Amino acid sequence: MTDSLHSNPLREGLVSRATPAPCSVVIFGATGDLTHRKLVPALYNLAAGGDLSSGFAVIGFARREKSDETFRAELEEAARKYSRRSINDELWKNFQNAIFYHRSEFNDAEGYRSLRQRLDQIDRDRGTRGNRLFYLSAGPDQFEPILTRLREAGLNKTREGSWARVIVEKPFGTDLATAQHLNAVVHSSFDEAATFRIDHYLGKETAQNIMVLRFANALFEHLWNHRYIDHVQITAGEQLGVENRAGYYEGAGALRDMVQNHLLQLLCLIAMEPPTDLSADAVRDEKVKVLRSLRRIRGADVGQHVIRGQYSAGSINGQPVVGYREEKNVKPESQTETYVALRILVDNWRWADVPFYVRVGKRLPKGATEIGVHFKNAPAVLFNRDQEGLRDGSQNVLVIRIQPDEGVSLRMQSKVPGASVRIQPVKMDFSYGTSFGKASPEAYERLLLDAMLGDATLFARRDEVEEAWRFIDDIEEAWHGQKEKQPPLAFYSAGSWGPMEADQLIEADGHAWRRL
Ligand code: BG6
Numbered sequence: 001m002t003d004s005l006h007s008n009p010l011r012e013g014l015v016s017r018a019t020p021a022p023c024s025v026v027i028f029g030a031t032g033d034l035t036h037r038k039l040v041p042a043l044y045n046l047a048a049g050g051d052l053s054s055g056f057a058v059i060g061f062a063r064r065e066k067s068d069e070t071f072r073a074e075l076e077e078a079a080r081k082y083s084r085r086s087i088n089d090e091l092w093k094n095f096q097n098a099i100f101y102h103r104s105e106f107n108d109a110e111g112y113r114s115l116r117q118r119l120d121q122i123d124r125d126r127g128t129r130g131n132r133l134f135y136l137s138a139g140p141d142q143f144e145p146i147l148t149r150l151r152e153a154g155l156n157k158t159r160e161g162s163w164a165r166v167i168v169e170k171p172f173g174t175d176l177a178t179a180q181h182l183n184a185v186v187h188s189s190f191d192e193a194a195t196f197r198i199d200h201y202l203g204k205e206t207a208q209n210i211m212v213l214r215f216a217n218a219l220f221e222h223l224w225n226h227r228y229i230d231h232v233q234i235t236a237g238e239q240l241g242v243e244n245r246a247g248y249y250e251g252a253g254a255l256r257d258m259v260q261n262h263l264l265q266l267l268c269l270i271a272m273e274p275p276t277d278l279s280a281d282a283v284r285d286e287k288v289k290v291l292r293s294l295r296r297i298r299g300a301d302v303g304q305h306v307i308r309g310q311y312s313a314g315s316i317n318g319q320p321v322v323g324y325r326e327e328k329n330v331k332p333e334s335q336t337e338t339y340v341a342l343r344i345l346v347d348n349w350r351w352a353d354v355p356f357y358v359r360v361g362k363r364l365p366k367g368a369t370e371i372g373v374h375f376k377n378a379p380a381v382l383f384n385r386d387q388e389g390l391r392d393g394s395q396n397v398l399v400i401r402i403q404p405d406e407g408v409s410l411r412m413q414s415k416v417p418g419a420s421v422r423i424q425p426v427k428m429d430f431s432y433g434t435s436f437g438k439a440s441p442e443a444y445e446r447l448l449l450d451a452m453l454g455d456a457t458l459f460a461r462r463d464e465v466e467e468a469w470r471f472i473d474d475i476e477e478a479w480h481g482q483k484e485k486q487p488p489l490a491f492y493s494a495g496s497w498g499p500m501e502a503d504q505l506i507e508a509d510g511h512a513w514r515r516l
Contacts, residue, residue: 018453019050019051019052019053020051020052020053020449020452020453021053021129021131021163021452022053022054022055022056022126022127022128022129022131023053023055023056023057023128023129023131023132023133023163023452024056024057024058024059024119024122024123024126024128024131024132024133025043025056025057025058025059025133025135025448025452026058026059026061026102026115026119026132026133026134026135027039027058027059027060027061027135027137028061028062028106028134028135028136028137028138028142028146029061029062029136029137029138029139029142030060030061030062030071030101030137031060031062031063031064031066031074032062032137032138034137034169035060035075035078035137036074036075036078036082037078037082038082038200038442038444039135039137039444039448040058040075040078040079041078041079041082041083041084041442041444042442042444042445042448043058043095043448044079044083044085044087044091044092044095045083045084045085045441045442045445046445046448046449047091047094047095048085048088048091048095049441051445051449052452054127055126055127055128055129056098056126056128057098057099057100057122057126057128058098058099058100059099059100059101059102059115059118059119059122060075060099060100060101060102061102061104061111061115062101062103062138063103063104063105063106064103065103066101066103067101068099068100068101070101071099071100071101072096072099075096075099076092076096079092084439084441084442098126100118100122102114102115102118106138106142106145106146106149107142107145107149108149109149109152109153111149112149112150112152112153112155113153115153115155116153116154116155119132119155129162130158130159130161130162131158131162131163131164132155132158132162132163132164132165133164133165133166133167133451133452134146134150134155134164134165134166134167135166135167135169136166136167136168136169137169140171140173143168143182143185143186144182144185147166147185147186147188147189147190148185148189150166150189151188151189156189156190163194163454164190164194165190165194165195165196165451165454166186166189166190166194166195166196167196167197167198167447167448167451167459168182168186168195168196168197168198169198170197170198170199170261171248171252171256171257171261172197172261172460172465173465173469174251174252174256175469175472175473175476176466176469176470176473179465179466179469180466183462183465183466187462192461192462193454193456195456195462196447196450196451196456196459197459197460197461197462197465198447198459198460199261199262199265199458199459199460200262200443200444200447201261201262201265201266201402201443202265202443202447202458202459202460203442203443203444203445203446203447203450203458204402204403204406204440204443205406205432205440205441205443205446206400206401206402206403206406206407206408206432206440207265207266207269207402208446208458209400209408210266210269210270210371210400211269211283213400213408214274215274220398221274223375224350225350225351226350226351226352226353226354227376228375228376229354229373229374229375229376230354230374230375230376230377230393230511231354231355231356231357231374231393231509231511232267232270232354232355232356232357232371232372232373232374233356233357233358233359233371233372233374233506233513233514234263234266234267234270234356234357234358234359234370234371234372235358235359235360235368235369235370235371235372235513235514235516236258236262236263236359236360236361236369236402237360237361237364237365237366237367237368237369237497237516238361238362238363238364238367239316239317239363239364239365239366239367240362240363240367241311241321241322241324241327241338241362241363241494242324242327242330242338242362244328246327246328246329246330247329249336250329250330250331250334250336251336252336253308253336253337253338253340254308254337254338254339254340254360254361254362255308255337255340255472255475255476256472256476258340258360259340259342259358259360259472260468260469260471260472261460261468263358263360264291264468264471265287265460266371266402267290267344267346267356267358268286268287268290268291269287270356270371270373271290271293271346271350271351271356272286272287272289272290273286273289273350274286278457279457280455280456280457280459280461281461283457284456284457284460284461284464287464288461288463288464288467289348290346290348291464291467291468291470291471292467293346293347293348293351294344294345294346294347294471295344295345295346295347296470296471296474297342297344297471297474297475297478298474298477298478299478299485300478300485302474302475302478302479302487303478303487305342305343305344305505306340306341306342306343306475306487307339307340307341307342307490307498307499307501307502307505308337308339308340308479308487308489308490309337309338309339309340309341309361309489309490309491309492309498309499309501309502310323310324310325310334310335310336310337310338310339310489310490310491310492311323311324311338311339311361311362311363311491311492311493311494312324312325312491312492312493312494313326313493313494314363314492314493314494314495314496315494315495316363316365316494316495321363321494321495322494323494324336324338324362324363335489337479337489338361338362338363339359339360339361339362339364339492339498339499339502340358340359340360340361341357341358341359341498341501341502341505341506342357342358342359342475343355343356343357343505343506343509344356344357344358355509357505357506357511357513359498359502359513361492361498363494363495364495364496364497364498365495365496365497366516367403367404368401368403368404368516369401369402369403370399370400370401370402370514370516371399371400371402372397372398372399372400372514373397373398373399373400374393374394374396374397374511375393375395375396375397375398376393377393377394377395377396378395378413383413383421383423393511394425394511394512395411395412395413395425396410396411396412396413397410397411397514398410398411399411399514405431405433406431406432406433406440407429407430407431407432407433407435408429408430409427409428409429409430410427410428410429411425411426411427412425412426412427412428413425413426414426446458447459490502497513
């Protein structure tokens with residue numbers, strides 16, 4: 001660390017966190033993409049940052065035949081490619097000694113009995129003290145067999161004074177009924193306090209900052225309501241297409257894949273009331289209230305308030321790319337949406353009649369996620385009378401950039417220097433990189449650490465997931481119900497900002513999507 005970092009006044013007083021208790025992390029689906037790209041790099045970075053106990057082990061559980069050595073070598077290659085910090089050879093050597101591979105079918109009781117013995121042995125060898133964190137990163141169809149077998153092998157409980165917890169990756173169900181079923185299955189093995197439903201958007205640094213911004217500053221909270229806020233825009237754009245995930249994505253679509261979880265979570269953080277304290281339940285109580293207040297969009301209203309789009313051929317960064325229907329393993333007549341724009345109303349006292357416009361899409365011109373809080377315009381007297389092009393809510397916008405270039409900016413009107421009074425928007429900008437002088441940890445680092453510490457604040461609670469599905473199910477029903485009533489799919493060229501219909505959705509209210 002450089003001196004300038006030591007002397008950065010913004011870093012003073014930052015509280016360092018407790019180190020979690022020693023534990024073993026068992027990853028189901030250990031040969032998959034998530035383990036390689038995210039989980040192991042995150043664990044390595046935690047270890048490198050001194051955030052893990054020395055009593056620590058990672059056990060990869062998967063079906064393929066593999067030795068500990070091969071598994072370690074594969075993970076090393078992945079970590080070198082995907083880790084936020086470059087890999088230090090000495091550190092990696094140490095870290096990899098804590099990695100083991102356990103081969104088994106997910107539904108084979110014997111594999112879990114031997115896992116139990118192995119974990120007991122690891123407790124003795126590595127001082128992991130019987131604490132176990134099970135990470136379900138296998139295909140969702142495997143969640144139930146894994147949870148059942150864990151319980152049958154007695155792995156959902158551990159010895160007195162130790163803990164056993166489970167992290168469940170998304171997708172958490174595909175609708176309300178399947179989410180409720182999965183919740184019941186999880187609950188028959190693990191208590192709610194030991195269950196961590198992951199939503200990696202909540203681990204993103206800027207998402208965590210939303211509550212701080214709102215509740216640690218006197219400035220914003222007074223204005224944070226329907227009297228001063230005109231509307232809110234939440235955008236999550238990706239340049240990537242469906243990649244090699246059509247098998248999953250064809251049955252999911254953007255609404256289930258991104259809105260049900262990530263986008264609604266961001267909306268909750270913007271819309272929630274101040275919690276009574278910062279405990280996991282107090283925070284999540286407030287988020288559930290927001291979800292319950294969402295005005296349901298049903299039947300014929302769906303076509304009015306929700307636009308579903310799909311990318312056709314176009315270009316990204318000057319390179320031609322194929323349309324969604326031409327992607328590998330996608331049906332040529334697929335109706336799956338790769339884009340969705342919604343007008344959402346939160347029917348409570350604070351947000352009466354303030355639209356939340358949410359849009360998300362693949363193959364957009366830019367990979368960027370941001371929230372724009374658009375304040376009502378100043379009265380049209382004095383300066384604003386003849387301002388052309390100043391739409392409602394475009395004078396003052398608080399923009400929270402979730403990624404990339406994490407930060408917050410405030411747009412306001414200013415006089416252009418000179419003898420005449422000309423007004424032009426300017427920007428006050430705070431950027432994490434320059435203010436704090438260090439890279440933010442990856443979302444998975446924070447979330448893994450929290451699960452080890454037993455802090456569920458940044459994880460979705462049972463009722464949160466179910467409420468979000470209730471809202472989504474109505475829309476899915478209109479999309480997939482009676483054929484003649486289905487709102488049509490709108491197409492957009494890859495590399496554009498989505499279908500024209502999405503522009504019309506927001507323009508009908510006198511607004512426009514922010515340019516990212
Ligand atoms: C995942 C979705 O949850 O989030 C993906 O399944 C999406 O389709 C990804 O690409 C986006 O995450 P991030 O962190 O890159 O914005």
